Amino acid sequence: MHEPGKKKVDGWFALGLLLTALFLVFVLYPLLLILYKSVLDPASGGTTTANFVKFFSRKYYWITLWNSVKVTTCSTFIAVLLGLPMAYVLRNVKIRGLSVINILIVISYLSPPFIGAYAWVQMLGRNGLITNIFNKLFGIQFAGIYGFAGIVLVFSLQSFPLVYMYVSGALKNLDNSLNEAARSLGCSTFQSVWRVVTPLILPTLLASALLVFMRVFSDFGTPMLIGEGYRTFPVLIYTQFMGEVSTDSHFAAALCVIVIGITLALFFLQGLLARRWSYSMSALRPMEAKKYSGLSNFLAHLFVLSVVALAIIPQCTVIFSSFLETKGGHVYTGNFSLENYANTLLAKDNNAIVNTYLFGVAAIALVVVMGVLISYLSTRKKSPLTATLDTMTMMPYIIPGSVLGISFLYAFNAPPLILANTPLIMIIALSLRRMPYTIRSSTAIISQISPSIEEAAISFGASERTTFLKITLPMMLPGVLAGAIMSWITIISELSSSIILYTSRTRTLTVAIYAEVIRSNFGNAAAYSTVLTVTSVLSLLLFYKLSGKREISI
């Protein structure tokens, strides 16, 4: 018994404090530092808006933002146009090979976008396979798909799976009797999709579109590889920060602030819209995929298979070309060989693969442990402290990877905390980027466990700690582990913060692939990419096996 008025410091409170401190140091502090740097006048030590004025007054700079908005909007729009009908068709029509189709879609989504970019260059680039065939066949001079069109092509095909997965999940919860009610009231099939289904899945559609938008908006690998002269905002940030000619860290900081401002605004806008139109739905009678025949069956198959084919072509190209013999790394001789694998896997002091696995496992461990604890704190131990913690953990959700990387370099390159160039900084960055997703899914899992189960354990004499370890945690574990596998796949595919933070000792697979592509060593890049893809596929199969589900949530 403790005396009233005297507050006992319990373990959970201490843990909450510790976690909050960690997030203050690793999330809030670097961000505030960037904000500070962006308005700091290095000459006088006072504040200045010069960096922002510089950006918005010169077309050379602001055009990148406009370019980004254009490609992102276009790609998001096309991603929705592909993902929405895909989800509806696959929920409605029996399509042959559905499970294979689902795996292919997930894989095409999980591979880093820049690999798609480089694969499309291999096919539709200046000297691409398809380009050459076309030019020879029709005697034309197609110069390859670069710039705006190329970027949009890659991003759209890379992003529609996300829309597809979200909408497909929402459609699963949509009661088919709503559809039937609309039909009985005189709607044609199309009208009922338009007037009933679409408004109900709109919140989900918006949420997925926002995710796509933020992903595309902050991706710099794709425009770097396929954009050529078409410069986007992340490219500008990267070159300002890493560029060899003139690096201006204060200007780069200002750019980071602008990008955070935009994603933050979008995040709130989406939240606002989602709150206005959110419906809790549970399907008594979900839609059932029916067997169609004749033309509609043919068209449905044609649509689904062509979209999936387009999405998976880059992966196939990469895997195929990894077995091609090259001369000097970038000219294909037309023979098959394992030389690319020999050059990459067996190369001396090549640590990329080991690093990827090592950092990935470490980051996953960190994410899972912290994710479970934080979600437990914020659902079961609600207090101002845990609310603050919860908000801070969501921040990486809206911070582009490259901005996170830059902020880390600013913050941890000098005493008291020198982490730059260490594996630790990579691991922390990777886990922070994944944290919001893990916490959200863990929170969902905890909310499904009735508190009365914990109360029952306590009533039988278990301490709170024992209850957590012996009751709550084991109940959460299957869901958390399934989520961890998905996190693992996204972590090993991460490029945008790694590319800022890596050193020659801490290279990862994606960094290696990117570097090889930039150096036109396509053979090596293909071999690395294949290793990455195979790892992802195996992990995905493991996920299916463990979770016993066919549904994926990212």
Next chain:
Amino acid sequence: MSVTIDIDNVVKKYGDLTVVNGLSLKVDPGEFFTLLGPSGCGKTTLLRMIIGFNSIEAGEIRVDGRVVNDVPTDKRNMGMVFQNYAIFPHMTVYENVAFGLKMRKLSNAEIAPRVAEILELVKIDALRDRKPTELSGGQQQRVALARAIVIQPEVLLMDEPLSNLDAKLRVEMRNVIKNIQHKLGITTVYVTHDQEEALAVSDRLAVMNAGVIQQIDTPQRVYQRPANLFVSTFIGLSNVLNGKITGDGKGVDFGGYMVEMDNLNELAKPNAPVLVSVRPEEFVIDRAAGEGLKAVVKNRVFLGSTIHYFLEMGDKELEVIDRADNLEMIPAGAQVTLTAKANKINVFDESGGRSLIAAERTQ
């Protein structure tokens, strides 16, 4: 303007599984017709065939003489009330009810008075601007009903509309539904597994089991003169006893206790073994010894207007309902004599498949 529905030898298959095999029935104009049966008996399947959500593999469904087999649902002009109401969550009450009229391309000026009238009829005019999440189950049910009838459908279909409501609301809503249906005179097909509900609302009902119609009749006839043993035990309670037809063919013999009957049909052959079904309230229970079935009271439950006795007769358990106006309750353990009311008992052949009661003279 009320229409008939002719269901003529329809067949429904899911893959290789035949759920309904050659079923026929006819619903009269303006009739409140119920499909009653245990879950999985095919009643909802049949309802969904009428509205067009399920395809018809063979046979015909005609509405007002027109074959509707290949007419798409949206062209059938049928209103439907769903088990979970299926209220559009993104629309207000008014918008939900107006939806079907909008689909019929009516102008707002035409829609408004019709919606207002229906909302008043189902007594939810005060809720017109609410969102479905702000409504109780009963209110949602009223919206669903209003939405289905405002389009002035030729046929109204209801799929277990009351199964999600609590017991008290269920009774209230079934009266609402019955009254409104009666007022509008729409030909109505109603699906339920709740026999009491079916008896309460229907003009006629079809008892179904395993995709086959067991009996089509008025609630009273179905209860009092079930066509077979299934109907007799599915609707209400029945004590089923083994017996045989008496030697003269004019009564049943329970093994010593004979009941004389004047309504056995030609299937009742002398000395044939039969199943006799007696409703609990059709037994007369008496402590005095005499002619009748001998049983022992095991338990009794006082329910206000009635007393339920649970009896044991050999290895058989019986249930008897006595009106509570008998001043004295019979204690447990007491020996009693049961006599059956001859004109109320039902006799089936040995398999329980056919009734041996002659069709009554039409009144």
